[in-house]
Amino acid sequence: MNTTKLPILxxxxxxxxxxxxxxxxxxxxxxxxxxxxxxxKHAHHDFDVDTPGKDSYELRHAGASQMLIASAKRWALMxxxxxxxxxxxxxxxxxxxxxxxxxxxxxxxxxxxxxxxELFRPNLGKSLRYAEDQSIVAIATDSPEVLPxxxxxxxxxxxxxxxxxxxxxxxxQVKGSQG
Numbered sequence: 001m002n003t004t005k006l007p008i009l010x011x012x013x014x015x016x017x018x019x020x021x022x023x024x025x026x027x028x029x030x031x032x033x034x035x036x037x038x039x040x041k042h043a044h045h046d047f048d049v050d051t052p053g054k055d056s057y058e059l060r061h062a063g064a065s066q067m068l069i070a071s072a073k074r075w076a077l078m079x080x081x082x083x084x085x086x087x088x089x090x091x092x093x094x095x096x097x098x099x100x101x102x103x104x105x106x107x108x109x110x111x112x113x114x115x116x117x118e119l120f121r122p123n124l125g126k127s128l129r130y131a132e133d134q135s136i137v138a139i140a141t142d143s144p145e146v147l148p149x150x151x152x153x154x155x156x157x158x159x160x161x162x163x164x165x166x167x168x169x170x171x172x173q174v175k176g177s178q179g
Contacts, residue, residue, distance in 0.1 A: 010116030034177030042108025
């Protein structure tokens with residue numbers, strides 16, 4: 001499935017489990033190691049990253065099917081994609097400049113087959129997915145005592161960001177320029 005040579009690791013969980021919160025803690029730590037990280041996030045709803053009233057927003061809403069905005073610090077491409085389903089992860093990976101990355105972290109896309117860590121908080125009342133999804137390579141949880149005893153994959157403390165960081169680096173075999 002992964003058409004890029006970069007390591008890809010996902011963080012999959014039910015909504016409200018803390019995927020974004022964990023990634024916000026993990027990304028600065030990986031960056032500090034000198035690892036260049038790209039991210040892809042799945043959204044279940046219509047979204048807009050542009051601001052109403054700004055020129056780029058107005059031009060896109062006036063009919064531009066692609067709107068690229070650029071400055072000295074960043075550029076962004078907004079592409080209108082009127083379709084009934086969310087693009088597959090592999091399609092989205094093709095849009096990344098992989099020559100500028102060491103690793104791609106993915107938030108969501110839990111139904112697709114690629115390596116991912118399942119985040120699990122039993123107090124949310126949702127079920128574990130690892131038994132049905134062979135691409136889950138670890139579980140990060142705040143309650144390991146409620147997990148079945150016969151789990152054959154690593155179990156991480158979701159609140160121990162160092163442990164999660166270490167697992168990501170080892171699993172993805174990335175070191176960065178700092179280590």
